[in-house]
Amino acid sequence: MREKTPKGQGSRSKLRDYLNENVGIVVDSNTLRDVAGVSEWGRRVRELRNEEGMNIVTHNDRSTLKPGEYMLVDLKPIPAFARGISKETRAFVLDRNGFTCQMCGAVAGEPHPYDANRKTRLHIGHTIDKSMGGTDDSRNLRAICSVCNEGASNLTLNRPDAMKLLMQIRRAPSIDQLEVLKWLITKFPIQAKDLSK
Template identity: 70%
Template sequence: MSERKGARVKLREHFLNNIGRVMDSDELREVAGGITEWARRVRELRSEEGYQIQTHNDRGDLKPGQYILEDPKPIPAFERAISKEIRAYVLDRNGFTCQMCGAVAGETHPYDLRRKTRLHIGHIVDKSQGGTDDPSNLRAICSVCNEGASNLTLERPSNLKLLAQVRRAKGGDQVELLKWLVRKYPKQTEEFLDEKNT
């Protein structure tokens, strides 16, 4: 039995043996054998098997990172309807960057230095709440935010706050940021330089 299937089976059994009891991320991670993808297995129980596992997105009395299964009977699961093309479009549109914390795919995660950032496609409005698979309801989200460890959307910093942070950074880090901005915005950089030289 694969690690993926094994973790999902363990999580399903644990939820079914603890109906109505609130469980937290640490408990579920341990039940899944400590794998980093445990939250994905929980989502599969919801989306593929139809178990109505509730989180803080579903119930106001739950905190981020808390889960509860109130009814052992699953309802028909939703189809996985997100095509490869839509996934690629959403990732590209979001700049291969987590839309909650700003972590970039493949780089060391800024809030968990033990692992590289892996991006998933997440629903803004969950399908259980009537959300669709339309690209406008999808966003790139990293494993860490997806697991609930950073499950609150971080406020985007204003221009002034960003400038203050850049000014505080070491000169070498400022140069790396400049290189990144030039790569990200080559056309605007060229226009800015042309403007400056006229």
């Protein structure tokens, strides 16, 4: 008799195998969704990156990638992070955030405003990702729905324009402005070198 694989493990294995076979090739979210065969494919990709140390990058990491594009850079593992959020912390964050997605405002259990075919399911997300030095402290956690968690928010939510972003950065303390500068230099190394000439 064949053993059942735990929920999610089958899709995670499929994604791992697919990405390993396509190292250095840009793949899109639709392809990964098809490979995984589940709606929560985005969570599985994050588990591969954060828990197994696969060097998977997105547009947040590389300016050459568009929203919804992913690439396994190489087979060399990067430091992986174990899940460390307790049930108590999860409950606290969900309650503090009013059981509402902090990106799109969807409420747990109600039809999702961007995907009416499914009810809103909330997850706990990091404000600053663990791979960027973020912690599992409740101050760095927020409620986020599965649609935003999968990256669909890149396509559906209005993005702030340059003026609004600049206003926010100008209002921030100097230490935060420096963090933004470091992030921009990391994301746009070629453009940063051109500006320094």
